[in-house]
Amino acid sequence: MHGVIGAAVRVGGLLALLGIASPAQVVEVQGGGSSLFGAYGMAANVWGRTYDGWFGIGYQEGWRVGGRLRRAIQGDTIRAGNDALTLRAPTDLFGGGTNVLVQGASLVRHRDATRLLLFAGASATGTGGSFAQAQRAERPLGALFADRRFTPKLRGSAQVILATRQSIRAGLAWADSAGIEAAGMLGTGANRPFASASLLVDRDLWTLRAQYVGAAAGFRPADLPIPPQSRPDGLNLHLTLRPIEALTLTVGRQGFVQDSIIGRWRPRAIGTSANVALVRGNSQLSAGAYQSDFGGQRTQSAFVAAGQTFGDALAANLYVLHSMPAELPAMTNPVLILQERLSERWAFSQLLSWSAGRLTTSLGGQYRGETMDLGIGYGFVHAPLDPVKPFQRTLYLSVRLQLGNYRAAVATTVTPSGAVVYDASAATFLYLGGENGLFAAPVAAPLGRYVVRGIVRDDRGAPLSGAALLVGEELVFSDTQGRFFARFRSTRQVRIQVRLEEFLVPGRYRADLVPAVVRPELESQASELTLVIRREDREDEGAAAR
Numbered sequence: 001m002h003g004v005i006g007a008a009v010r011v012g013g014l015l016a017l018l019g020i021a022s023p024a025q026v027v028e029v030q031g032g033g034s035s036l037f038g039a040y041g042m043a044a045n046v047w048g049r050t051y052d053g054w055f056g057i058g059y060q061e062g063w064r065v066g067g068r069l070r071r072a073i074q075g076d077t078i079r080a081g082n083d084a085l086t087l088r089a090p091t092d093l094f095g096g097g098t099n100v101l102v103q104g105a106s107l108v109r110h111r112d113a114t115r116l117l118l119f120a121g122a123s124a125t126g127t128g129g130s131f132a133q134a135q136r137a138e139r140p141l142g143a144l145f146a147d148r149r150f151t152p153k154l155r156g157s158a159q160v161i162l163a164t165r166q167s168i169r170a171g172l173a174w175a176d177s178a179g180i181e182a183a184g185m186l187g188t189g190a191n192r193p194f195a196s197a198s199l200l201v202d203r204d205l206w207t208l209r210a211q212y213v214g215a216a217a218g219f220r221p222a223d224l225p226i227p228p229q230s231r232p233d234g235l236n237l238h239l240t241l242r243p244i245e246a247l248t249l250t251v252g253r254q255g256f257v258q259d260s261i262i263g264r265w266r267p268r269a270i271g272t273s274a275n276v277a278l279v280r281g282n283s284q285l286s287a288g289a290y291q292s293d294f295g296g297q298r299t300q301s302a303f304v305a306a307g308q309t310f311g312d313a314l315a316a317n318l319y320v321l322h323s324m325p326a327e328l329p330a331m332t333n334p335v336l337i338l339q340e341r342l343s344e345r346w347a348f349s350q351l352l353s354w355s356a357g358r359l360t361t362s363l364g365g366q367y368r369g370e371t372m373d374l375g376i377g378y379g380f381v382h383a384p385l386d387p388v389k390p391f392q393r394t395l396y397l398s399v400r401l402q403l404g405n406y407r408a409a410v411a412t413t414v415t416p417s418g419a420v421v422y423d424a425s426a427a428t429f430l431y432l433g434g435e436n437g438l439f440a441a442p443v444a445a446p447l448g449r450y451v452v453r454g455i456v457r458d459d460r461g462a463p464l465s466g467a468a469l470l471v472g473e474e475l476v477f478s479d480t481q482g483r484f485f486a487r488f489r490s491t492r493q494v495r496i497q498v499r500l501e502e503f504l505v506p507g508r509y510r511a512d513l514v515p516a517v518v519r520p521e522l523e524s525q526a527s528e529l530t531l532v533i534r535r536e537d538r539e540d541e542g543a544a545a546r
Contacts, residue, residue, distance in 0.1 A: 053081070064136050066103075077108040082124065085117075085143055087221045090157060090173035090183035091198035093209045094232045094254060098221040100161075101125065103137040110489070113149040123163065123224040139164060141224065165191040165223040179203060190223035192216040196232075205243065211236045233257040233268060250275045269294035282309040284317075300324040315339040331355070344508060345369060349377045373400040450491055450520035454529030456482045459512060464533055467509075468499040471518075475499065483528075488520040498533065508536045 031042030041058025055067035068081035083106065087098040104121010122137040142162040149155040154174050161167040169187030179202035186195050198211040213232045221231070234255035241249040255270045275288035284307040292299045301324065307317040319335040333355045341347045349364040364377025375398040399410040456467045456478040463482025468475065471486040472494030478484045488494065496518055498511040513532035521527065 066136075075110065078105070079108070080105045083119075085119065085145075085161075085222075087159060087161075089169070089185045089196055090155075090171045091185050091196040091211055091213070092232070093198045093200060093211045094236045094238075094256075095230075098231065100222050100224050102141060102143075104141070115145075115147045117143070117145040119143040139224075159187075161222045161224075163223045167191075167220075167222045169194060171196075189215065190218065190220045192219040194219055205241065207240045209236075209238045230256045234270070246279050248275075248277045283307070297326050299326060313341055351377070371401060373398070375399075450488045450522060451526045452486045452488070452494065452496075452518055452520050452529070453526050454484055454531055456484065456531045456533060459532060459534040466503055467531075467533060468503050469531075470495075470497040470499055491520050493517045493519050496531075498531075510534045510536050 028045040029042070030045070033040030039058060039060040041056055041060075041064075043054050043056030043058075045054045046052060051069060051071040053067065053069035056065070058064050058066075066082035068079060068083055070077060070079045081103065083102050083104070085100045085102055087100060101124040102119060102121055103124040104119060106117060106119040106121075109116045109118075120142050121140075123139050123141045124137050140163075144160040145158070147155065147157045153176055154172065156170070156172050158170040159167070167187070167189045169185055169189070171183060171185030173181070173183040175181040179200075181200040182198065184195075184197045188194060192215065194213075194215045196211065196213045199208070200210075201208045211232055212235050215233070232255065236252075236254050238252040238254075239250065243249075251274045253270070253272045255268075257268045270293045271290065273288060273290045275286065277284070277286040285305070287302070287304045289302040290300070302322045303319055305317060305319045307315065309315045315338070317337045319337070321333045321335060322330065323333075324330045333353060335354075336352045337349065338352075339347065339349045345368050347366040349366075351362040351364070353360045353362075362377075364375075366375040366377075367373070397410065399408075401408045452471050456464045456469075458464045463478075465478055465482060467478040467482075467484070469478070469484055471484075472488060474486045476484045476486050494517065496515055498509075498514055500509055500511075503509065510533070511531075512534045513530070515529065515531075518529065
């Protein structure tokens with residue numbers, strides 16, 4: 001208990017000092033947990049004019065406290081505290097980027113076509129939940145990342161990580177305007193050899209992605225504690241054919257290795273698949289076959305599906321699932337899923353499944369209201385790493401509450417082994433200081449001198465909070481006063497897009513007055529844009545009342 005109190009006092013003190021140092025800032029307080037990682041905690045994210053940061057307390061096998069500050073200084077970015085280094089190869093067509101938790105200080109520098117990141121400190125272990133941001137230093141660590149564009153088509157990258165065992169990798173990537181990309185990377189990871197190559201060809205009628213990863217036994221991207229993540233291994237292929245507009249055929253092979261086992265997940269696996277889909281108007285036909293090899297076990301499965309929608313009111317989908325687990329009898333399972341939409345707010349669903357001579361029925365529904373979204377239902381997922389039941393019925397649950405400036409959410413996630421885990425969170429924004437009063441999503445790039453700022457209003461002129469906007473490549477949300485804010489490193493024009501599906505508040509909206517492009521301006525001279533977004537379900541309710 002004393003550890004918790006001490007951690008809270010330290011975090012509160014840091015936030016208090018930050019509030020004294022800055023006359024205007026935004027603080028987002030959030031907390032929650034994840035049953036996947038067994039991690040729980042709370043954090044406060046802080047944004048100011050030239051800095052951002054966070055401070056948190058978390059529990060995962062003990063209490064932990066952490067924080068980070070990031071500040072822009074003369075075109076460079078300095079970060080201090082708990083952080084994460086992202087290790088990506090130019091050949092990562094099938095994912096494979098690895099996040100490494102660290103604790104220390106780093107400098108990020110951009111000069112023309114060159115980007116450098118220099119880090120000194122220690123590796124760290126920490127809570128793995130989305131909101132339990134806290135870490136603990138482990139072993140000394142140094143890192144240098146470099147990226148340079150040599151020509152418009154050719155760029156190079158290098159990663160050096162100095163730890164107990166060293167990791168040094170360098171790569172080249174080439175791309176042209178005809179949709180062809182090729183890349184290669186060589187080096188070591190934890191003193192073990194590594195090589196990878198990739199090819200991407202994107203045409204109107206077909207797309208090919210190919211990657212080969214060769215790594216010696218004991219290879220790791222870095223000789224550090226790594227959170228549970230999978231990465232490509234061996235040969236990976238994915239071919240998509242589009243002979244006509246309504247028909248899509250895909251075949252693929254994917255091999256991967258898991259750094260940390262989650263539940264029944266084996267460390268290495270290979271999966272092959274073939275799928276075909278035909279869409280004509282409101283009708284859909286599809287079929288697929290899968291084969292998974294892992295841990296000396298082979299599982300084969302297939303499905304056939306047909307679907308039909310009847311306007312916006314009714315949808316029906318019939319699946320026939322067939323699985324052939326190793327050394328077990330084959331199983332065929334018909335599944336019918338019905339969905340009815342009664343109004344903009346209410347929808348219902350039924351899942352009927354026939355298995356082993358028995359009919360099983362599951363009911364679900366969805367409600368979308370002013371302050372709450374609620375969804376519960378059942379579906380079938382393909383779990384390629386389950387040797388007995390590759391097709392599994394899964395519970396889907398989502399709850400979102402918006403009460404004034406406070407929001408809370410609960411949702412389920414399905415792992416590749418078929419296990420269902422839960423995430424829960426709650427958050428609110430605190431606007432400290434009256435001059436700025438702006439909220440922007442955490443800045444993913446070095447802080448820039450130029451900004452885009454504005455206010456979002458509804459069709460009645462009232463400020464609209466929780467609106468999601470994609471400004472350039474930055475996703476930002478309007479605050480309780482309807483304002484939004486994003487930073488950029490140049491005055492090059494950027495696009496503004498309204499992301500209706502990511503609004504933080506329930507309801508059905510339509511963009512009425514939104515500029516297509518905007519030019520960032522110096523922060524001291526930036527004018528305020530006005531965006532108008534109409535709420536359509538309010539009009540529907542008024543018409544129904546009349």
